[in-house]
Amino acid sequence: MAFRRRPPVERTAKGVRLNLSDEERRVIGWMLDQLRDALAGGQQSESLRRLTPPAYHMSGDAEAEAEYQRLMNEELVANRLAAINRVTDLLATSTPLDDDELMAFLQSVNAVRVVLGTVLDVSEEQPDDVGDDHPMAQEHQLYGYLGYLLQCAVEAVQAAPQ
Amino acid sequence: VVDEPTSDVDIRPDRPWIVLVWNDPINLMSYVTMVFQKVFGYSLEKATELMLDVHHKGRAVVSSGPREKAEIDVFRLHEHSLWATMQQDG
Numbered sequence: 102m103a104f105r106r107r108p109p110v111e112r113t114a115k116g117v118r119l120n121l122s123d124e125e126r127r128v129i130g131w132m133l134d135q136l137r138d139a140l141a142g143g144q145q146s147e148s149l150r151r152l153t154p155p156a157y158h159m160s161g162d163a164e165a166e167a168e169y170q171r172l173m174n175e176e177l178v179a180n181r182l183a184a185i186n187r188v189t190d191l192l193a194t195s196t197p198l199d200d201d202e203l204m205a206f207l208q209s210v211n212a213v214r215v216v217l218g219t220v221l222d223v224s225e226e227q228p229d230d231v232g233d234d235h236p237m238a239q240e241h242q243l244y245g246y247l248g249y250l251l252q253c254a255v256e257a258v259q260a261a262p263q
Numbered sequence: 264v265v266d267e268p269t270s271d272v273d274i275r276p277d278r279p280w281i282v283l284v285w286n287d288p289i290n291l292m293s294y295v296t297m298v299f300q301k302v303f304g305y306s307l308e309k310a311t312e313l314m315l316d317v318h319h320k321g322r323a324v325v326s327s328g329p330r331e332k333a334e335i336d337v338f339r340l341h342e343h344s345l346w347a348t349m350q351q352d353g
Contacts, residue, residue, distance in 0.1 A: 122343050128342065150339075151344075151346075152344055153341065154341060154346050154347070154348070155339075156334065156338075156347070156349055157348065157349065158348050159349070169334065169337075173334070173338050173341075175337065176338075177341055178344060181342070182344060204301070204303070207297075207343075208342065208343055208344070209292070211290070211294060211343065211344050212344050214289065215290070215344045218289035219289070223267045223289060223290045224288050224289055227288075242345075247272055248291060251291055251294055252291060252293060252294075255291070255293045255294055255297050256293075257303075258297055260295065
């Protein structure tokens with residue numbers, strides 16, 4: 102495994118840099134493409150529904166919930182697609198990110214991780230490393246990688262000058 | 264003659280709405296803290312305290328107010344993929 106000299110997301114004096122290899126950019130872009138296609142195509146699955154959870158679930162108000170979904174769901178998906186497209190463009194350049202672009206990166210990468218984590222049915226008790234013989238070992242490795250990426254992106258947010 | 268109310272459901276419109284965030288095993292604790300700071304403008308200390316409530320108690324009330332404000336707060340939390348719901352307080 103290649104030694105990483107710098108964190109994958111890093112705040113510098115010129116903005117936030119994505120220190121990602123071509124392979125990392127390709128893999129992240131591929132995952133974002135998958136999510137974009139699923140959202141744009143209106144796919145319905147438990148993992149995708151996790152991105153549009155019910156607002157009134159606990160109040161049991163079905164009418165209010167239907168109204169919320171009618172008014173908000175379309176905008177929620179549209180905003181998410183806009184953020185994904187923005188990040189896809191950013192992955193193709195080496196230009197430093199501004200704070201809005203960093204937030205789009207965080208939201209998009211986290212959305213992919215939430216969907217993947219739901220598919221993998223991860224739990225807090227589950228070990229981080231499932232072992233190479235696990236039938237979904239690659240997906241678990243991707244899930245772990247996305248967590249590392251997000252943690253570095255959060256640290257870049259927190260490192261912003263006050 | 265005025266009928267006595269028969270329902271025990273409190274429908275007073277002045278009761279505030281509360282926004283709850285529920286624990287989930289996926290979102291990073293640091294990410295949840297950051298979202299609370301960004302969405303609500305909370306200090307790091309308050310955002311961390313709320314995140315720990317979510318993590319240890321299963322949920323936390325993160326904001327309250329009129330229904331319209333609660334809907335906007337829930338929407339912004341959903342934009343960040345947090346599991347948020349709203350309900351009337353009490």
